[in-house]
Amino acid sequence: MSSTIHVVGGAGTxxxxKAAYDAALADANLxxxxxxxxxxxxxxxxxVVRVEEAPDLGPAGNRLNVVQAEASTVGPETVAAGIGWATGPGAGLFYEADAESESDVRDRLETGLDAGRxxxxxxxxxxxxxxxxxxxxxxxHTCVVVLATYGESEPIC
Structure with missing residues (x-):
C-alpha cells in the first residue's frame, strides 16, 4: 500500500x-x-509531493508523524529552514537544515543528502x-518551518 508524504512550509510572527511556531504551523495548515x-x-x-498547504490529514488532536526543519529568531534577523529529499525506485532520504540564510540552508541540505546517499x-x-x-x-518573534507529513493522522489515544 502506498502513501503520500506532503512537504510544506510555513512562516509566522x-x-x-512558541506563538510564532504555532503561527508558522498554521501557515502550513498543520x-x-x-x-x-x-x-x-x-x-x-x-x-513525496510538495504542496503549498497541507491537506486535511484527519481530526484535530490526532498524532501526525513528521520530519521537521524549524528555526526561530527575534528581529531584526533573517531565518531560514528547509528539507531536501532524494528518492529513487526504492527507499529515499530526507535531510533537514536551518540557518540565517537560504543559501546556507541549501548548502547544508546538499551536503547532508550527499553524506546520506x-x-x-x-x-x-x-x-x-x-x-x-x-x-x-x-x-x-518569527519562526519558519518545513515539514514532511507521513500519510494521515492517527488517534493519539
Whole structure:
C-alpha cells in the first residue's frame, strides 16, 4: 500500500517564540495536530509531493508523524529552514537544515543528502528541496518551518 508524504512550509510572527511556531504551523495548515518527529527515511512505497498547504490529514488532536526543519529568531534577523529529499525506485532520504540564510540552508541540505546517499547502497534518481525564509522586524518573534507529513493522522489515544 502506498502513501503520500506532503512537504510544506510555513512562516509566522507572534509575541512569543512558541506563538510564532504555532503561527508558522498554521501557515502550513498543520497547527491542529500533535506532531511526532521521525527519522529521515522515505519508505519505498511512498510518494513525496510538495504542496503549498497541507491537506486535511484527519481530526484535530490526532498524532501526525513528521520530519521537521524549524528555526526561530527575534528581529531584526533573517531565518531560514528547509528539507531536501532524494528518492529513487526504492527507499529515499530526507535531510533537514536551518540557518540565517537560504543559501546556507541549501548548502547544508546538499551536503547532508550527499553524506546520506554515501551511507546507503540505494539508487537515487530524483532530488528536491523546499526552503522557507522570513525576515523578522525589530522585536518580533518569527519562526519558519518545513515539514514532511507521513500519510494521515492517527488517534493519539
Amino acid at each position: 507572534a509575541p512569543t517564540e 497547527h491542529n495536530y500533535n506532531l511526532v518527529p521521525v527519522s529521515s527515511v522515505v519508505p519505498a512505497d511512498a510518494e 554515501a551511507l546507503r547502497d540505494w539508487t537515487f534518481d530524483h532530488e528536491e528541496t523546499l526552503i522557507e525564509r522570513a525576515e523578522a522586524a525589530p522585536g518580533e
